[in-house]
Amino acid sequence: xxxxxxxxxxxxxxxxxxxxxxxxxxxxxxxxxxxxxxxxxxxxxxxxxxxxxxxxxxxxxxxxxxxxxxxxxxxxxxxxxxxxxxxxxxxxxxxxxxxxxxxxxxxxxxxxxxxxxxxxxxxxxxxxxxxxxxxxxxxxxxxxxxxxxxxxxxxxxxxxxxxxxxxxxxxxxxxxxxxxxxxxxxxxxxxxxxxxxxxxxxxxxxxxxxxxxxxxxxxxxxxxxxxxxxxxxxxxxxxxxxxxxxxxxxxxxxxxxxxxxxxxxxxxxxxxxxxxxxxxxxxxxxxxxxxxxxxxxxxxxxxxxxxxxxxxxxxxxxxxxxxxxxxxxxxxxxxxxxxxxxxxxxxxxxxxxxxxxxxxxxxxxxxxxxxxxxxxx
Numbered sequence: 001x002x003x004x005x006x007x008x009x010x011x012x013x014x015x016x017x018x019x020x021x022x023x024x025x026x027x028x029x030x031x032x033x034x035x036x037x038x039x040x041x042x043x044x045x046x047x048x049x050x051x052x053x054x055x056x057x058x059x060x061x062x063x064x065x066x067x068x069x070x071x072x073x074x075x076x077x078x079x080x081x082x083x084x085x086x087x088x089x090x091x092x093x094x095x096x097x098x099x100x101x102x103x104x105x106x107x108x109x110x111x112x113x114x115x116x117x118x119x120x121x122x123x124x125x126x127x128x129x130x131x132x133x134x135x136x137x138x139x140x141x142x143x144x145x146x147x148x149x150x151x152x153x154x155x156x157x158x159x160x161x162x163x164x165x166x167x168x169x170x171x172x173x174x175x176x177x178x179x180x181x182x183x184x185x186x187x188x189x190x191x192x193x194x195x196x197x198x199x200x201x202x203x204x205x206x207x208x209x210x211x212x213x214x215x216x217x218x219x220x221x222x223x224x225x226x227x228x229x230x231x232x233x234x235x236x237x238x239x240x241x242x243x244x245x246x247x248x249x250x251x252x253x254x255x256x257x258x259x260x261x262x263x264x265x266x267x268x269x270x271x272x273x274x275x276x277x278x279x280x281x282x283x284x285x286x287x288x289x290x291x292x293x294x295x296x297x298x299x300x301x302x303x304x305x306x307x308x309x310x311x312x313x314x315x316x317x318x319x320x321x322x323x324x325x326x327x328x329x330x331x332x333x334x335x336x337x338x339x340x341x342x343x344x345x346x347x348x349x350x351x352x353x354x355x356x357x358x359x360x361x362x363x364x365x366x367x368x369x370x371x372x373x374x375x376x377x
Contacts, residue, residue, distance in 0.1 A: 012040060119163065210238075
């Protein structure tokens with residue numbers, strides 16, 4: 001079957017424009033001449049096999065997309081996200097989102113290869129939005145086996161147990177807390193802005209999980225700090241609060257009206273949330289007055305006291321450095337484990353392993369130490 005060069009060219013152009021790349025940008029990144037790329041996009045030239053591989057690597061997509069005459073480019077629904085912010089996503093953030101989706105696609109493929117398919121959790125909302133949020137939080141906690149007085153610490157692990165892909169990557173736009181996308185292949189995917197405070201990231205992950213439960217028909221959503229009055233955003237915040245700080249658990253605590261400032265900070269740190277989030281939750285549970293809530297919200301947990309759920313205190317210094325290096329590059333131990341497990345079991349080649357990890361080129365030393373530790377354990 002001969003390739004439809006016009007269709008092929010349109011697919012390459014669509015992927016380039018999704019990243020807001022110019023022809024010169026792609027040429028500089030790939031070594032393929034800009035005039036050559038223009039000819040390919042115009043359907044006037046057949047790319048070589050090497051050019052297909054080079055371009056697909058740059059666009060972080062499956063090269064087979066370009067070798068099919070399928071009229072659909074099979075691109076993820078990122079344009080919905082971009083339209084939500086009037087297309088003002090920076091080039092750097094577009095690249096971060098494309099990398100994130102590549103990780104989700106790869107993680108999905110590896111779980112399929114390894115047979116580690118997670119039964120996806122479904123929830124049918126009933127009643128008013130606040131009741132929907134609280135009932136969903138109760139259902140999720142029950143599904144995950146949490147006891148009534150147990151605090152949900154690892155929200156990222158919980159998302160994965162529910163069949164949702166979750167990654168943290170730095171975004172330049174500080175107004176973006178997180179993104180939710182229903183990927184056509186990988187399914188539900190959450191991106192958390194890693195530029196934010198570690199406890200804010202945790203709340204954002206729970207917030208995006210609410211969108212995964214309630215709003216998957218929207219295909220994609222971007223959560224902006226400036227849209228707190230949006231009904232769907234408010235419901236997602238209600239869910240995150242009830243999941244991380246169940247009202248029933250808050251009511252079992254000593255009277256918060258008598259807490260000192262140090263008590264507030266300690267309780268917030270126990271829940272792994274900000275004082276701001278705790279103050280709001282206590283007020284909504286009718287445990288403190290509006291004035292008391294505002295005072296609590298104005299306090300801050302010391303940065304040195306905060307604990308990242310993916311870097312628990314139980315780790316050694318070397319383990320913390322290793323995991324911190326992965327997170328800094330937008331990876332997770334879960335993802336890297338899948339990569340090495342699939343390679344160790346002969347399910348993927350060394351080349352595929354490198355393809356899944358090497359784009360983050362300053363990681364080899366950390367990954368080598370991680371591999372040795374992983375295979376010994």
